[in-house]
Amino acid sequence: MAELTPTQAIELYRLAQAQIAGEAASRAVVAFNALLDPANLDGSFGSYLRVLALITDDARQRMAATGGQFYLTHREAMQVLADAPPVLLAGALPPEQMTTVALVTGPVEVKRAIIRGEPISVAMSKAAATTAGAVFRLTANAGRDTIDTMTARDRLALGWARVTDGNPCSFCALLASRGPVYKSDQSATGRKGRYHGKCGCHPVAVYSKGDPWPGKAREFEALYESATEGESGRDAINAFRRAYEAQQRAAA
Numbered sequence: 001m002a003e004l005t006p007t008q009a010i011e012l013y014r015l016a017q018a019q020i021a022g023e024a025a026s027r028a029v030v031a032f033n034a035l036l037d038p039a040n041l042d043g044s045f046g047s048y049l050r051v052l053a054l055i056t057d058d059a060r061q062r063m064a065a066t067g068g069q070f071y072l073t074h075r076e077a078m079q080v081l082a083d084a085p086p087v088l089l090a091g092a093l094p095p096e097q098m099t100t101v102a103l104v105t106g107p108v109e110v111k112r113a114i115i116r117g118e119p120i121s122v123a124m125s126k127a128a129a130t131t132a133g134a135v136f137r138l139t140a141n142a143g144r145d146t147i148d149t150m151t152a153r154d155r156l157a158l159g160w161a162r163v164t165d166g167n168p169c170s171f172c173a174l175l176a177s178r179g180p181v182y183k184s185d186q187s188a189t190g191r192k193g194r195y196h197g198k199c200g201c202h203p204v205a206v207y208s209k210g211d212p213w214p215g216k217a218r219e220f221e222a223l224y225e226s227a228t229e230g231e232s233g234r235d236a237i238n239a240f241r242r243a244y245e246a247q248q249r250a251a252a
Contacts, residue, residue, distance in 0.1 A: 006077045010163055010204060010214055013070040013143075017202060018165075020066065021139040024059035025132035025198070028052055032106065032128045038120050041107040048106065053098045056135055060142035064089040067143030071150045071205065080207050085154040090145035093138065101138065105131040133197025140202070141195065147203050152183070157205040159183050163215045165200025167248075170241040172201050177220035177240075179213050180206040223247065 004012070031051045037044035068087040075084060109130055113123030151157045159182035164172045175194070195201060204214050213221075227243035228236040 004073060004077050006074060006204075006214070009070065009074040009077045013066070013074070013202065014163070014165060014200065016066050016070075017063065017140050017143055018200060020059055020063050020143075021136040021198075024055055024139045025136040027055045027059075028135040029128050029132050031055060032131050033124075036106055036124075038110065038124050041110060045103070045107055049099060049102045052102050052131075052135070053093075053095070056098060056138055057092055059135075059139040060090065060092065063139050063142040064146045067146035067202075068150065070143070071147050074204060075154075075207075078205075078207055078211070080156055083154075083156060085150050088146065088149050088153065090142040090149070101134050102131070105134045130197070136198045137195055140199070144195065144202050147205070151203070151205040154205060157183075157207055158209065159206045160203045161206050161214055161217065162201055163204055163217075168201065169196075169199075170244040171196070172199060173216075173220045173244055174224065174237065174240055176201070176215065176217045177224045179217055179221065180209075180211075182206070182209075220244075 031048060035044060035048040035051060068089055072084060072087070075081075106127055109127040110120075110123045113126060114120060118126075148160070151160055159180045161180045162172070162176045162178075164176050168176070212218075223243055224236075224240050228239045231239045
């Protein structure tokens with residue numbers, strides 16, 4: 001098999017993340033509809049939680065392994081061949097975290113919607129979609145956390161950069177526009193990225209300050225510079241969002 005370029009390695013991982021996390025999200029919706037009884041949300045929650053936890057744990061194991069392999073593949077594609085860090089896979093979610101996610105996106109969201117006067121069918125449908133997004137994020141995070149951990153332990157890696165999917169939201173485009181976050185940069189907000197439900201982003205290691213920025217990060221940076229001239233803080237964020245969304249509408 002021909003050697004991959006960094007861009008090819010990143011794209012293959014993006015597709016794998018979308019597939020593994022997407023399948024988990026779909027299975028979560030099936031479990032939600034089959035096991036969470038709208039007439040007895042509290043009584044049916046236990047059996048629903050057990051199945052949802054199994055779905056999420058299985059997907060996270062596969063995603064973590066995929067993230068570890070991607071790290072090594074991308075590192076090789078970047079021609080960084082010495083002193084590779086050990087593969088350190090993200091572990092299982094704490095049971096209490098899984099319980100909280102399932103409860104808040106399931107029974108709690110349904111009850112809140114009913115209090116707002118929404119029909120039970122609408123409330124259940126919205127909660128199922130929220131649950132799917134949460135499971136997607138939790139699954140994808142297993143790969144992201146694996147990449148984060150290996151980057152932190154890689155003595156040749158300088159830091160991280162955020163890669164988006166082909167059509168990110170303005171929030172993700174803004175984060176990607178900042179470029180690499182270097183380990184030595186004490187002013188950075190931290191290496192841990194923020195990811196929303198069904199977010200297609202993930203981190204990649206950076207090995208040189210001269211490395212090309214991955215994905216569309218440079219395009220997002222240029223848009224940020226042009227859209228936020230003279231602005232700062234929240235005003236700059238809003239200016240970028242408006243410019244980005246206008247660009248997306250024009251492209252459509």
